[in-house]
Amino acid sequence: MRITVLTLFPEMFNDFVSTSIIKRCLDKGVASVDFVNIRDFSKDKHNHVDDTPFGGGAGMVMKCQPVLDALESVRSENSYVILMSPAGTKYNQQVARRYATIEHLIIICGHYEGLDYRIYKHVDELVSIGDYVLTGGELAAMVISDSIIRLLDGAITSESISEESHENGLLEYPQYTKPADYNGDKVPDVLLSGHHKNIKEWRHAQSLMQTKKYRPDMFEKYELSKEEVKLLQKYEDNQ
Ligand code: 6GU
Numbered sequence: 001m002r003i004t005v006l007t008l009f010p011e012m013f014n015d016f017v018s019t020s021i022i023k024r025c026l027d028k029g030v031a032s033v034d035f036v037n038i039r040d041f042s043k044d045k046h047n048h049v050d051d052t053p054f055g056g057g058a059g060m061v062m063k064c065q066p067v068l069d070a071l072e073s074v075r076s077e078n079s080y081v082i083l084m085s086p087a088g089t090k091y092n093q094q095v096a097r098r099y100a101t102i103e104h105l106i107i108i109c110g111h112y113e114g115l116d117y118r119i120y121k122h123v124d125e126l127v128s129i130g131d132y133v134l135t136g137g138e139l140a141a142m143v144i145s146d147s148i149i150r151l152l153d154g155a156i157t158s159e160s161i162s163e164e165s166h167e168n169g170l171l172e173y174p175q176y177t178k179p180a181d182y183n184g185d186k187v188p189d190v191l192l193s194g195h196h197k198n199i200k201e202w203r204h205a206q207s208l209m210q211t212k213k214y215r216p217d218m219f220e221k222y223e224l225s226k227e228e229v230k231l232l233q234k235y236e237d238n239q
Contacts, residue, residue: 084137
């Protein structure tokens with residue numbers, strides 16, 4: 001998969017592409033990420049990419065020409081174009097899985113007070129990462145790119161994806177590592193037992209209980225099987 005980011009601040013992505021799992025994925029060719037500096041497309045002698053809003057008001061608006069010329073320089077039939085905007089549809093793991101199937105994702109990062117509205121008809125989708133306002137779309141673009149890249153074949157083992165929070169409508173079970181006793185705080189016995197069936201059952205029950213406790217909204221949507229109802233009862237009675 002290829003991701004192209006259109007931004008006025010490509011340097012914001014330096015650490016993102018050169019650190020940890022994302023770096024390894026890019027080195028391995030699991031995905032490629034490239035950047036287009038929108039300012040390079042300015043035709044203005046001062047390299048301006050924004051101007052004052054028609055009708056007056058505070059702030060500056062990004063101009064059509066540099067943004068749309070930047071977009072056309074990288075767009076092809078296989079491209080899907082998203083615009084980072086607090087007005088967009090809310091991003092989640094389901095959307096991440098959908099984007100992970102796209103051949104070429106183009107992400108436009110807005111800045112200033114916004115973009116000229118005539119740009120909107122050139123994009124396929126507006127995307128927001130949550131109900132709060134950022135100064136620009138770059139952090140949101142990193143959030144989205146990160147969550148997509150880790151889902152691609154070869155990024156991480158598929159087991160760690162299928163077991164984790166949000167993949168199956170539940171939060172992940174608690175994890176522990178050595179030492180088994182940290183200043184008197186002990187790891188649950190079952191995890192030291194080597195009994196795989198019991199461990200699996202414990203983890204599933206914990207997953208249900210964590211979700212019920214920390215994300216009652218998710219738990220309400222989750223359809224418990226008869227076995228899960230019994231499992232939950234068994235573990236909750238033992239608490
Ligand atoms: Cl995608 N962009 C900006 N500027 N603010 C946001 C956002 C995006 N998502 C939430 N807040």
